[in-house]
Amino acid sequence: MLDAKLFRNEVAETAARLAETRDFQLDVAQLEQLEQRRKELQVRTESLQAERNSRSKAIGKAKAQGEDIQPLLAAVDDLGNQLEQAKVELHEVQEELHAIISGVPNLPDASVPLGKDEDDNQEISRWGEPHQFDFTPADHVDVAHKLANGMDFEKGAKLAGARFVVLQGAIAQLHRALAQFMLNLHVNEHHYTEAYVPYLVNHDTLYGTGQLPKFGEDLFHVQGATEKQVPLSLIPTAEVPLTNLWRDEIADEAQLPLQYAAHTPCFRSEAGSHGRDTRGLIRQHQFDKVELVWLVKPEQSMETLETLTQHAERVLQLLELPYRKVLLCTGDMGFGACKTYDLEVWLPSQDTYREISSCSNMWDFQARRMQARFRRKGEKKPELLHTLNGSGVAVGRALVAVLENYQQADGSLKIPTVLQPYMGGKTEIKCI
RNA sequence: GGUGAGGUGGCCGAGAGGCUGAAGGCGCUCCCCUGCUAAGGGAGUAUAGGGUUUGUAGCUCUAUCGAGGGUUCGAAUCCCUCCCUCACCGCCA
Numbered sequence: 001m002l003d004a005k006l007f008r009n010e011v012a013e014t015a016a017r018l019a020e021t022r023d024f025q026l027d028v029a030q031l032e033q034l035e036q037r038r039k040e041l042q043v044r045t046e047s048l049q050a051e052r053n054s055r056s057k058a059i060g061k062a063k064a065q066g067e068d069i070q071p072l073l074a075a076v077d078d079l080g081n082q083l084e085q086a087k088v089e090l091h092e093v094q095e096e097l098h099a100i101i102s103g104v105p106n107l108p109d110a111s112v113p114l115g116k117d118e119d120d121n122q123e124i125s126r127w128g129e130p131h132q133f134d135f136t137p138a139d140h141v142d143v144a145h146k147l148a149n150g151m152d153f154e155k156g157a158k159l160a161g162a163r164f165v166v167l168q169g170a171i172a173q174l175h176r177a178l179a180q181f182m183l184n185l186h187v188n189e190h191h192y193t194e195a196y197v198p199y200l201v202n203h204d205t206l207y208g209t210g211q212l213p214k215f216g217e218d219l220f221h222v223q224g225a226t227e228k229q230v231p232l233s234l235i236p237t238a239e240v241p242l243t244n245l246w247r248d249e250i251a252d253e254a255q256l257p258l259q260y261a262a263h264t265p266c267f268r269s270e271a272g273s274h275g276r277d278t279r280g281l282i283r284q285h286q287f288d289k290v291e292l293v294w295l296v297k298p299e300q301s302m303e304t305l306e307t308l309t310q311h312a313e314r315v316l317q318l319l320e321l322p323y324r325k326v327l328l329c330t331g332d333m334g335f336g337a338c339k340t341y342d343l344e345v346w347l348p349s350q351d352t353y354r355e356i357s358s359c360s361n362m363w364d365f366q367a368r369r370m371q372a373r374f375r376r377k378g379e380k381k382p383e384l385l386h387t388l389n390g391s392g393v394a395v396g397r398a399l400v401a402v403l404e405n406y407q408q409a410d411g412s413l414k415i416p417t418v419l420q421p422y423m424g425g426k427t428e429i430k431c432i
Numbered sequence: 433g434g435u436g437a438g439g440u441g442g443c444c445g446a447g448a449g450g451c452u453g454a455a456g457g458c459g460c461u462c463c464c465c466u467g468c469u470a471a472g473g474g475a476g477u478a479u480a481g482g483g484u485u486u487g488u489a490g491c492u493c494u495a496u497c498g499a500g501g502g503u504u505c506g507a508a509u510c511c512c513u514c515c516c517u518c519a520c521c522g523c524c525a
Contacts, residue, residue, distance in 0.1 A: 004481095038482095039482080039483085042481085042482055042483090042494085043482070043483065043493090045482095045494080046481095046482065046483085046493055046494045046495090047483095047493075047494090049493085049494060049495085050493060050494070052505075052506080053494090053506080055505070055506085056450070056504095056505055056506035057450070057451075057506080058505095059450075059505055059506070060449095060450030060451070060505090060506070061450080061451070063450075064450080064451080069505085072505075073505055074505095075505090076505045076506095077505085079505080080504095080505075230514085230515075250442095250479090371479095371480085378461090380477095381488070382479085
């Protein structure tokens, strides 16, 4: 959520920036009108409340002194109704305003290139050379198939439906090895606090990171057995629980920066992506991810984005997977981000780079929604934190990348050196 | 799942329809006193929003005692629903 002051004092400028960068049309006239109504109603409501309070106090005093309070009660008679009505109207206007404002995306940082979609993204760097195969590289589905049928989409479909998978044997083990390796790297070498978090979260939590109210259809929602139970949703990323650890909290400056890492499954309904990446592991309803989250002082957030991204890059470097780093343009960034780097890993079967990590600085956008704050030493007023998150990295897609980049002519798979300790020292997975 | 007890400021803990944004204590900040250490005295110490304003200063108003509704001129206090915590019992990985 953007600062409400931007909508009060600089509506026109804000609308122009949103239109330019986000192709987002802010209805300025409507907003101004609502804002004016809000002001009137709030002033009216609060002065009525003030009057009621002082009159009630007077009644209390009169009563204590044994005076007749009937006339005082009569004088206050109509006040209740007026107040009631003003409150209802104020509430309506505030709801309307809130609905509009909470649906406005974050403003991009000045360093972000203007653009419409992914074609306008800016490549920052490349790492590693795509391996030259002396045979036609198979895609990960075929590679896995030859390895003891380690990736079974039919079983996944039988158990749950389309976009689910069952991994077995060495492939399942490799999947686990990847997650373990990543989490260990971040916790042991990059000093993240390891966290185990709920995979189901409530709506307040989802609102905090920006999934609600706008993106509810991207999630799986779970209704408890009884109607009274609060509705929960499966997390689409561990960013949600990790960032919300500090919802409605005020950190001491000395506690900062806070950095968390978690390995969790992620659940996405992928509504609206019918027909995209239907083959293979690329786009599933359920996938694992190691997520990195930072909460920092505002003046540190931009340099933290670089650090965070490097941590994700390190995973790919150690796995010796070629990748490129891309700075997303304004039009391709997520709702709450002010600056995002994507890491795209080389997939030989597709002869292209595919997203495997996305690292974003959310500025104070989520923190404002969450009221996640900190207090500087010696200062009275708490300030909003800045939040950042990044995948470090997506486990399923990392598995895809390893399968495709490490495949051998005979159908067997070399195991990346850094994963070998997690695979019982094995150096390859033989085909059957 | 059952029964019982609770959820009050940074923390502990009173209050049980009006003068309570909330006693008292602890902690913290500032000042004073004390030749060290210890102790003592005084003042201050929530958050959000609105109005005023060039102002994140000041002044002022409003809201907040787990959440949401209700009763009332007036609710931390009474009623209802939900959430959470603790204890014991049952069940369970």
